[in-house]
Amino acid sequence: MTTRKCKICNEPYEKQRMGQVVCSPKCAMKYVKQQKIANQKKAQAAQRKEERAKTKAMKARLESVGDLLKAAQKEFNRYIRLRDKNKPCISCSRPLQQGGGLRGHLFDAGHFRSIGSASHLRFDEHNVHGQCVYCNRYQSGNHVNYRQGLIERIGLAEVERLESDNTPRKWDKEELRDLIQQYKEKCKELD
Structure with missing residues (x-):
């Protein structure tokens, strides 16, 4: 027993x-x-x-495609801010300020070709760079200086590719969910 x-x-x-x-x-x-x-x-x-x-x-x-686009854009912009946090403004070369602001940042993820004119490039990492709030919001992107800064960063051939790319693009829900997940993972790597 x-x-x-x-x-x-x-x-x-x-x-x-x-x-x-x-x-x-x-x-x-x-x-x-x-x-x-x-x-x-x-x-x-x-x-x-x-x-x-x-x-x-x-x-x-x-969830609508619009809701997913907003969420994907939010994660993408967060990634761009993390990627470019130690670089100067793409347009005016002033240092980008960290912290503060209404949304915890004082610089934007500025698009070279705007979402309104080239929505198919909204998630192209070569099309979006850290840009001070003044240049992005109050000087309509400071486009001429943005182009010069962009040529210095990615080269003339890539800038011309962005300028000539007019391929229409329609996002579906699964693609957007994948983008959201992809940029969340990229942000974790940069944090």
């Missing part, structure tokens, strides 16, 4: 039959109640998990 500790009262007992985990019928009744409660909690947890999965799937179905 082997000696075991009771699962209810922790008293030692001698195991008399296979599967015995308690010392007495009194402890056996308590153990059965505990098991019943534990099984109910497991079932409830599984049900909550299933409901959350259904809700998540429903939200994913209800």
